[in-house]
Amino acid sequence: MSAGVAAASQSLDLFSLGRAAQAAARDATGGRGVFACWRRLLPTGLWQGPASAVSAFVEEMDLVVLGGLSATRAAGANTFVATSIPMLIEATHCGMRGLLRLPLTPDESVQQQKRRLDVLADQVREGLVLDGVIPTPEEECMGIPTLLFVARCRLALASVPHVLVDLDRLGPKLGQLALGFGADELCGPVVVERALRLGDNAGSRAITRAEAAQLLRGAGLRAFERVAGGALEEFTP
Amino acid sequence: MTPVSLGEKLHAEVPLSFEDGVALFREPDLLKLGGFANQVRERLCGDRTTFNRNLHINPTNLCVAGCKLCSFSRRSPEQPGALTLSLAQAWDKLKARLDAGDPVTEVHVVGGLSDSLPFDYYIDLLAGLKQLQSTLHIKAFSAVEIFHFHKLFQLEVREVLQRLRTAGLDSLPGGGAEIFAPRVRQRICPNKCSAEEWLDVHRTAHQMGLRSNCTMLYGTIETIEERVDHLLRLRALQDETGGFQAFIPLAFHPENNALSHLPAPTAADDLRVCAVARLLLHNIPHVKAYWVSLGIKTAQTAQWFGADDLDGTVQEEKIYHLAGSDTPQALAPAEIVRLIRAAGRTPVERDTLYQVVAEGEALERRTV
Numbered sequence: 001m002s003a004g005v006a007a008a009s010q011s012l013d014l015f016s017l018g019r020a021a022q023a024a025a026r027d028a029t030g031g032r033g034v035f036a037c038w039r040r041l042l043p044t045g046l047w048q049g050p051a052s053a054v055s056a057f058v059e060e061m062d063l064v065v066l067g068g069l070s071a072t073r074a075a076g077a078n079t080f081v082a083t084s085i086p087m088l089i090e091a092t093h094c095g096m097r098g099l100l101r102l103p104l105t106p107d108e109s110v111q112q113q114k115r116r117l118d119v120l121a122d123q124v125r126e127g128l129v130l131d132g133v134i135p136t137p138e139e140e141c142m143g144i145p146t147l148l149f150v151a152r153c154r155l156a157l158a159s160v161p162h163v164l165v166d167l168d169r170l171g172p173k174l175g176q177l178a179l180g181f182g183a184d185e186l187c188g189p190v191v192v193e194r195a196l197r198l199g200d201n202a203g204s205r206a207i208t209r210a211e212a213a214q215l216l217r218g219a220g221l222r223a224f225e226r227v228a229g230g231a232l233e234e235f236t237p
Numbered sequence: 238m239t240p241v242s243l244g245e246k247l248h249a250e251v252p253l254s255f256e257d258g259v260a261l262f263r264e265p266d267l268l269k270l271g272g273f274a275n276q277v278r279e280r281l282c283g284d285r286t287t288f289n290r291n292l293h294i295n296p297t298n299l300c301v302a303g304c305k306l307c308s309f310s311r312r313s314p315e316q317p318g319a320l321t322l323s324l325a326q327a328w329d330k331l332k333a334r335l336d337a338g339d340p341v342t343e344v345h346v347v348g349g350l351s352d353s354l355p356f357d358y359y360i361d362l363l364a365g366l367k368q369l370q371s372t373l374h375i376k377a378f379s380a381v382e383i384f385h386f387h388k389l390f391q392l393e394v395r396e397v398l399q400r401l402r403t404a405g406l407d408s409l410p411g412g413g414a415e416i417f418a419p420r421v422r423q424r425i426c427p428n429k430c431s432a433e434e435w436l437d438v439h440r441t442a443h444q445m446g447l448r449s450n451c452t453m454l455y456g457t458i459e460t461i462e463e464r465v466d467h468l469l470r471l472r473a474l475q476d477e478t479g480g481f482q483a484f485i486p487l488a489f490h491p492e493n494n495a496l497s498h499l500p501a502p503t504a505a506d507d508l509r510v511c512a513v514a515r516l517l518l519h520n521i522p523h524v525k526a527y528w529v530s531l532g533i534k535t536a537q538t539a540q541w542f543g544a545d546d547l548d549g550t551v552q553e554e555k556i557y558h559l560a561g562s563d564t565p566q567a568l569a570p571a572e573i574v575r576l577i578r579a580a581g582r583t584p585v586e587r588d589t590l591y592q593v594v595a596e597g598e599a600l601e602r603r604t605v
Contacts (some may be wrong), residue, residue: 142534142537142579143535143537144540171534177535218506
């Protein structure tokens with residue numbers, strides 16, 4: 001295959017995949033993009049993020065040190081970010097919102113990626129309760145491979161309500177681009193008001209609600225905020 | 238039949254109008270815009286993305302212009318962060334790279350508008366760099382600096398360029414254009430040369446056989462119409478002289494300057510500007526995704542939104558980093574090659590004039 005033809009086929013893949021994923025996201029969400037104020041239960045037992053945050057999450061990797069699901073529920077966590085299906089099932093049985101991280105590794109082929117997503121799609125069809133997936137680059141994330149993976153997630157998992165953008169991992173710029181490739185929800189440090197980036201807060205990547213809404217609107221989505229009880233309200237600055 | 242739709246115009250390679258440019262900036266479908274820009278990019282450059290091995294030297298950040306958009310400049314030597322390199326310090330930066338065996342092909346020199354350094358400082362700076370390596374390409378002094386030398390040293394622009402060229406100047410960088418609209422210039426950089434003066438410096442350089450780049454700073458207070466006007470003025474000069482090699486969209490970074498209250502452009506803005514520029518500037522061969530300005534991930538993505546060049550290894554960029562850029566200070570050639578390949582493009586190392594330095598196996602060997 002000549003270089004020109006190879007480029008053309010790559011091009012077709014990027015743009016056609018992006019378009020298809022956008023359409024799938026529109027079907028799933030009606031053109032809504034969602035954000036929420038998040039806080040995370042750290043392994044130390046302390047919360048990172050504002051106390052008023054609607055999404056209070058715990059990562060599966062921190063569960064053991066935190067004393068298990070019941071303890072995190074008791075501490076106020078309402079969202080579980082799983083890396084394994086058994087723990088996801090357990091968390092959703094406890095009444096938590098279940099999200100699943102889907103790792104993106106550079107050595108995995110597209111075929112392997114698709115197979116992995118197809119297996120998950122089958123599990124969802126068979127009754128696995130999953131409210132959203134978080135495509136998660138494992139190493140330093142690259143732009144194009146991340147966007148393509150987000151699009152493949154959206155296309156393969158049509159019955160999963162949300163594909164989330166991990167703002168902490170992707171950063172706001174790549175995060176916004178992912179919203180044009182099928183993602184529809186921002187997760188990560190969204191705060192009501194930004195603290196000065198000084199001292200312990202110097203490296204904070206938190207964005208404000210208004211900035212989150214701007215990212216969503218800039219990607220062509222209507223901005224909705226997840227509020228108490230999980231309801232979605234259109235955000236007006 | 239006269240092409241009417243944008244798609245028809247692009248297919249017929251008809252220059253786009255002002256109204257087309259405005260409509261493109263307002264196009265809500267970013268992927269559609271990217272697809273159009275990518276067609277033009279691939280028609281002009283195929284699937285290749287170029288980069289070079291370069292070194293940035295900022296001889297001084299003392300500057301009389303006082304632009305609100307700038308985080309780099311200092312008004313006086315007493316201010317914290319004020320910096321003026323001695324000639325030996327400047328030359329040592331290149332010497333260190335050469336001594337380390339780095340086959341750097343370009344030195345990019347830009348600085349503030351100092352009112353205290355003599356013209357001989359700049360002449361000696363270039364001559365000394367050239368002496369360290371005669372094959373080195375020196376891309377130095379934005380049109381704003383050239384115009385400042387013209388005013389300060391009472392020399393015609395052509396004379397300034399001629400003397401610098403004799404000392405070793407090979408081409409001009411594209412900085413300082415900001416936005417040409419007087420309304421914006423008056424508010425963000427009132428003491429800089431005017432649009433006409435900026436364009437005239439490039440016109441003169443092109444007439445002398447020097448090549449140059451051109452830029453647009455976006456994301457401050459400009460309107461879409463002002464962006465389109467800027468791009469079309471660059472296109473008009475290119476029609477006249479053919480001397481621009483590359484257009485470089487420069488994203489405004491709002492930290493540590495007088496415009497810190499403005500939000501930074503989003504990635505969608507970045508890709509939109511890149512794509513529209515590729516479509517409007519049909520006569521400028523290259524569009525550069527300057528990774529220092531855009532961030533690495535956006536720059537990588539921009540290769541599918543009209544950009545065909547990632548600038549270079551850079552090393553020691555100061556201007557954007559003082560404005561809050563969180564990119565690294567330098568990228569190793571192997572890292573740039575990886576970025577390009579991961580985007581599905583073919584990496585090619587170029588020199589400043591876009592001649593191929595290495596590709597394929599030769600690039601592998603050179604990169605290792």
